[in-house]
Amino acid sequence: MDFPIIRERGQNEIFCGLTSIIWLHRKIQDAFFLVVGSRTCAHLMQSAAGVMIFAEPRFGTALIEERDLAGLADANEELDRVVARLLERRPDIRMLFLVGSCPSEVIKLDLQRAAARLSQAHAPRVRVLSYTGSGLETGFTQGEDQCLISLVPELPADTGSAPSLLVVGSLADIVEDQFTRLFRAMGIEDVRFLPARKADALPAVGPGTRFLLAQPFLGGTARALEERGARRLEAPFPLGVEGTTAWLRAAAAAFGVDEPRFHEVTAPAVERARAAVERTCEPLNERRIFFFPDSQMEIPLARFLRQEAGMELVEVGTPYLHREHMAPELAQLPADTVLSEGQDVDRQLDRCREAHPDLVVCGLGLANPLEAEGMTTKWSIELVFTPVQGYDQAADLAELFARPLIRRAKLRV
Amino acid sequence: MQLTVWTYEGPPHVGAMRVATGMERTHCVLHAPQGDTYADLLFTMIERRDRRPPVTYTSFQARDLGRDTAQLFMDTVRAAQERFQPQAMLVGTSCTAELLQDDPGGLAAGMDLPVPVIPLELPSYSRKENWGASETLYQLARTLAGPQAPAPGGDRPAREGRRPRCNLLGPTALGFRHRDDVREITALLDRLGIDVHVTAPLGATPADIARLGEADFNVVLYPEIAAATAQWLQRTFRQPYTRTVPIGVCATREFVHEVAELAGVDPEPVLADEGTRLPWYARSVDSNYLTGKRVFIFGDATHAVAAARVATEEFGFQVAGLGTYSREFAREVREAARRYEVEPLITDDYLEVEARVAELQPELVLGTQMERHIAKRLGVGCAVISAPVHVQDFPARYAPQMGFEGANVLFDTWVHPLMMGLEEHLLGMFREDFEFHAEAAPSHLGGTGSERSRSPEAPAGESAGNDMEAAAPGDGPQWTPEAEQELRKIPFFVRGKARRNTERYAAERDIHPITVETLYEAKAYFSR
Ligand code: SF4
Numbered sequence: 001m002d003f004p005i006i007r008e009r010g011q012n013e014i015f016c017g018l019t020s021i022i023w024l025h026r027k028i029q030d031a032f033f034l035v036v037g038s039r040t041c042a043h044l045m046q047s048a049a050g051v052m053i054f055a056e057p058r059f060g061t062a063l064i065e066e067r068d069l070a071g072l073a074d075a076n077e078e079l080d081r082v083v084a085r086l087l088e089r090r091p092d093i094r095m096l097f098l099v100g101s102c103p104s105e106v107i108k109l110d111l112q113r114a115a116a117r118l119s120q121a122h123a124p125r126v127r128v129l130s131y132t133g134s135g136l137e138t139g140f141t142q143g144e145d146q147c148l149i150s151l152v153p154e155l156p157a158d159t160g161s162a163p164s165l166l167v168v169g170s171l172a173d174i175v176e177d178q179f180t181r182l183f184r185a186m187g188i189e190d191v192r193f194l195p196a197r198k199a200d201a202l203p204a205v206g207p208g209t210r211f212l213l214a215q216p217f218l219g220g221t222a223r224a225l226e227e228r229g230a231r232r233l234e235a236p237f238p239l240g241v242e243g244t245t246a247w248l249r250a251a252a253a254a255f256g257v258d259e260p261r262f263h264e265v266t267a268p269a270v271e272r273a274r275a276a277v278e279r280t281c282e283p284l285n286e287r288r289i290f291f292f293p294d295s296q297m298e299i300p301l302a303r304f305l306r307q308e309a310g311m312e313l314v315e316v317g318t319p320y321l322h323r324e325h326m327a328p329e330l331a332q333l334p335a336d337t338v339l340s341e342g343q344d345v346d347r348q349l350d351r352c353r354e355a356h357p358d359l360v361v362c363g364l365g366l367a368n369p370l371e372a373e374g375m376t377t378k379w380s381i382e383l384v385f386t387p388v389q390g391y392d393q394a395a396d397l398a399e400l401f402a403r404p405l406i407r408r409a410k411l412r413v
Numbered sequence: 414m415q416l417t418v419w420t421y422e423g424p425p426h427v428g429a430m431r432v433a434t435g436m437e438r439t440h441c442v443l444h445a446p447q448g449d450t451y452a453d454l455l456f457t458m459i460e461r462r463d464r465r466p467p468v469t470y471t472s473f474q475a476r477d478l479g480r481d482t483a484q485l486f487m488d489t490v491r492a493a494q495e496r497f498q499p500q501a502m503l504v505g506t507s508c509t510a511e512l513l514q515d516d517p518g519g520l521a522a523g524m525d526l527p528v529p530v531i532p533l534e535l536p537s538y539s540r541k542e543n544w545g546a547s548e549t550l551y552q553l554a555r556t557l558a559g560p561q562a563p564a565p566g567g568d569r570p571a572r573e574g575r576r577p578r579c580n581l582l583g584p585t586a587l588g589f590r591h592r593d594d595v596r597e598i599t600a601l602l603d604r605l606g607i608d609v610h611v612t613a614p615l616g617a618t619p620a621d622i623a624r625l626g627e628a629d630f631n632v633v634l635y636p637e638i639a640a641a642t643a644q645w646l647q648r649t650f651r652q653p654y655t656r657t658v659p660i661g662v663c664a665t666r667e668f669v670h671e672v673a674e675l676a677g678v679d680p681e682p683v684l685a686d687e688g689t690r691l692p693w694y695a696r697s698v699d700s701n702y703l704t705g706k707r708v709f710i711f712g713d714a715t716h717a718v719a720a721a722r723v724a725t726e727e728f729g730f731q732v733a734g735l736g737t738y739s740r741e742f743a744r745e746v747r748e749a750a751r752r753y754e755v756e757p758l759i760t761d762d763y764l765e766v767e768a769r770v771a772e773l774q775p776e777l778v779l780g781t782q783m784e785r786h787i788a789k790r791l792g793v794g795c796a797v798i799s800a801p802v803h804v805q806d807f808p809a810r811y812a813p814q815m816g817f818e819g820a821n822v823l824f825d826t827w828v829h830p831l832m833m834g835l836e837e838h839l840l841g842m843f844r845e846d847f848e849f850h851a852e853a854a855p856s857h858l859g860g861t862g863s864e865r866s867r868s869p870e871a872p873a874g875e876s877a878g879n880d881m882e883a884a885a886p887g888d889g890p891q892w893t894p895e896a897e898q899e900l901r902k903i904p905f906f907v908r909g910k911a912r913r914n915t916e917r918y919a920a921e922r923d924i925h926p927i928t929v930e931t932l933y934e935a936k937a938y939f940s941r
Contacts, residue, residue: 011450011472015448015451016448016451017448019451036414038537038538039508040423043424043452047451062416063416063417064538065539075414085416136475366453368462369463
C-alpha cells in the first residue's frame with residue numbers, strides 16, 4: 001500500500017520512554033524501576049504521573065550530580081551505593097531495572113555492565129536488568145518495548161514441542177483474564193503473558209511459542225522473541241470488536257481451532273460488544289478526527305474509529321511507522337488516508353487548525369490550548385492508561401472519544 | 414548520586430520556562446531532547462493555561478548527536494523567531510544539552526537575529542527550578558533594562574507631581590497563588606496612592622522589562638525569584654526594595670509601613686480600614702481550641718518563614734518543626750527556627766521530611782503538596798502553603814495568600830483541616846462510641862482522615878512511628894498490651910502527643926514496660 005505519508009523533522013512533542021514506567025511499575029508487581037538520570041527525568045516522571053501516586057511507588061531516580069560527572073568510576077560506585085540502599089529499604093523487590101536516560105547515555109554510563117555487576121552482588125534475591133528510556137532513543141511507549149527487550153533473555157527456555165501462546169505487551173489484568181478465558185474456551189490452554197505480573201513468574205519461550213502482539217509499539221521485543229525461536233502471529237491489534245476478532249482468529253488459526261468452535265466462543269461477546277459500541281458511537285458518526293503522534297496506537301485506533309464508529313480520518317500521525325507489524329491495519333484503511341510519521345509540532349498545528357476537525361487526539365501539552373481555540377480534544381495518554389483492548393472494552397474505547405463531544409454539546413457556558 | 418522519588422523543584426530550565434510563560438511577546442528556545450517537552454503540561458494542565466508555553470525545543474535525537482546538533486539548534490532558533498516574532502528571545506539548555514557543550518548563547522549571538530537574545534546558563538546538575546527562574550529574570554533585566562542605567566552617582570530623577578510608583582517583582586507562571594497575590598497587592602498599593610509601574614515577569618513584555626528602572630522602588634513578592642534582580646536594580650538604578658513579604662496580618666501591616674515610607678505616603682487611612690476578619694476570628698472564643706496546636710511547617714523559604722510567624726502570632730499555634738527545600742535561603746529559615754526554638758530541616762528529600770513529621774507528630778502540617786500526602790499517610794490534617802503546585806492550587810475563586818484578604822484565606826484554609834473545639838471534646842468524652850471511634854476524622858471532612866485505614870498501601874500513622882522505632886532495635890520503649898489498648902482510646906489527633914509524653918516520662922524515670930498507670934501518671938505530670 002502506498003499511503004501519502006508526511007514525514008517531518010521538527011519539534012517532537014512526545015514524552016520519552018521513561019514515561020512507560022508509570023504503567024510498567026504497576027504491571028510487574030515486584031519490580032522496581034530505577035532511572036539513572038537528571039532532575040529533569042525525575043520531574044518528568046512526577047509530572048506525567050499527574051497525580052502523585054504517593055504510596056511509595058516502585059520507581060525512583062538516581063540523580064546524576066555534578067560530582068558524578070567528574071569521573072565514571074565514581075558514578076559506578078555511587079550507583080552501587082544507591083542500589084544497595086534502595087534494596088535494603090525495599091525487601092519486596094525481586095527485579096530491578098536500571099533505566100538509562102539521555103544524560104546517562106551522553107556520559108556513556110554503561111548500565112548493562114552495571115546491571116551485570118549488581119546482579120551478581122545481589123543474587124539470588126534480586127535480578128538486575130537494564131534498558132534505555134532516554135528521549136534520544138525512545139518516545140513514550142517505546143520505553144515498554146525496550147523494557148521487554150531486556151526481559152527476553154531472562155525468559156526460561158521452553159524446550160518442549162507443545163505449542164504455547166504468548167501474548168506480548170502490557171494489558172490491564174482484567175483484559176488478560178478475559179483473553180485467557182476466551183482462549184481456554186477455544187481449547188488453547190497454555191496462554192502466557194509478557195510482561196508477567198510477577199518478575200519471578202516469567203513465561204518460558206522457545207520454538208513452540210506463537211506470539212500475538214497486544215500492543216503496536218513492540219517492534220524490538222518481537223525481533224528478540226523471534227531470535228529465541230518464537231513465531232509472531234500476524235494480526236491487527238485487539239482494539240474494537242473487529243480488531244479483537246481478527247486478533248483472536250490469528251491465534252485460533254495457529255492452534256487449529258475450527259471456525260464453528262471459534263464462532264461459538266466469540267459470538268456472544270461479539271454480539272454484546274457490537275450492541276454496546278453501536279450505542280456509544282452515535283456521536284462519532286461522520287465526525288472528522290485528527291491524530292497527533294503519541295503512542296503508536298494511532299493507526300489501529302483510526303482503523304477502529306473509521307470501521308466501527310463511522311469517523312472520517314483527517315490525518316493520522318504516528319511517532320514511528322512499523323510497516324510490517326502495521327500491515328494488517330493499513331490494509332483496512334482507505335488508500336487516500338493521510339499518514340504522518342515523526343513531527344514538526346508547529347506545522348502539524350497549522351494543518352490541524354486549517355482542517356478544523358471535530359475531534360483532535362493529542363498530548364497533554366496541546367489539549368487545553370486547542371480547546372481554547374474552539375477545538376474538541378481527547379488526550380491520548382488516557383488511551384494507554386485505560387483498559388481498552390478486547391470485546392468488553394470496545395465500547396469503553398469508543399466512549400473515550402465520544403465523551404469530549406458529548407460534553408461540548410452539553411455545556412452552555 | 415542521590416536517590417529520589419518526588420522532587421520539590423524541577424530543573425532550572427523549568428524555572429526559565431516559568432518566567433518566559435508568565436511574560437508576553439517573549440519566546441524561549443531550549444536545546445533539549447523530545448521527552449523534555451513534558452514540561453509544557455505543567456502549564457497547560459496544572460495551571461490550565463489556554464496557550465502553549467512560548468517555548469520551542471530542538472528535540473534532538475541519538476542520530477543527531479553524531480551530526481550537528483549546533484546546526485539543529487540554530488535552525489530551531491531561526492524558525493521560532495520567524496514564526497512567533499517575539500520582542501526578545503531566551504536561549505538555554507536542559508540537562509542533556511548542557512553535556513553536549515554546543516554553547517547556545519554563543520551560537521544565537523552569532524546569528525544576527527533582529528531581536529535581543531538572552532543566553533541563559535542553567536547548570537542542571539547543581540541548581541534547581543527557583544534558581545533558574547531567578548537567574549532568568551536577572552538576565553532579562555540586565556540585558557533589557559541595563560542599557561537604560563543612569564551614569565553612576567547623582568540622585569534619582571524627581572517625581573514631578575505624579576503618584577509614586579513601584580515594580581512588583583517575582584510572580585511567574587505556575588507560581589503558588591501568584592496570580593491572586595499580584596491582584597491583592599496591586600489593590601493595596603493603589604489604596605495607598607502608589608501605582609504599579611511594571612509587574613514582572615508575570616504579564617510583562619520585554620519592553621516592560623526595559624522600563625523597570627523608571628519606578629521609584631521595587632516590591633519583592635517572592636525573594637526566591639526576585640531578590641537577585643532587586644539587588645541589581647538597587648545597584649544600577651538606586652531603587653530601594655522591600656524586605657517584608659506581606660503574608661499574614663502583622664506582616665501586611667509592616668509591609669504597608671515599609672512601602673509608605675519608601676513612597677512617602679500616609680499609611681494610616683489604609684491601616685484604619687484593613688478589611689480583614691482574621692484578628693477578630695482569632696480572638697473569638699470558639700478559636701480557643703487553636704491554642705498551642707503543634708504545627709509542622711515546610712515549604713519554600715519565604716512561605717515557610719511567613720507561615721511560622723502567622724501560625725504563632727495570629728493563630729496561637731506552637732511551631733513544632735520548620736523547614737525548607739530552598740537551600741539558597743536556608744539562612745533565613747535557620748534564623749526563624751532559632752526564634753521558635755526548633756531544629757531547622759533543610760532538605761529536598763521528602764523521605765527526611767516524612768521521618769521528621771512522623772517523629773514530631775504534629776497536630777497540623779502546613780506544607781506543600783508533598784507534605785499533604787505525608788500528612789494524609791500519617792493521619793494528620795494539612796493545609797498547603799507553598800509550591801510545588803498541584804491543579805488544586807489554582808482555585809477558580811480569588812484566593813490570595815498575601816495582603817489582608819490573603820490573611821482571611823489563611824484563616825479559613827488552616828482551620829479547615831482541624832477538629833472543631835466542641836467536636837474535639839465530645840470525641841474525648843465518648844471515645845468508645847462507634848461513630849466517634851478513635852480514627853474518626855473531623856466531621857466536615859467526610860471521612861478523608863480515616864482513609865489510611867482503608868488504603869492497603871498507606872500505613873497508619875503510628876506504624877510509621879513504629880518503623881522508626883524499629884530502626885533502632887532495643888531502644889524502643891516497651892508498652893504492655895493493656896497500655897497500648899488504652900492509648901488507642903485516645904483520639905488520634907492527640908494520641909501522638911500522649912505517646913511521646915508517656916515515653917519521655919517513662920524514659921526519664923527508667924520505667925519499663927509502660928503500663929496503663931504510667932500513661933495516666935504521665936498525663937497528670939504533663940497536663941497544663
Ligand atoms: S528526554 Fe531524556 S533527559 Fe528528558 S526526561 Fe526523558 S530521559 Fe530524561
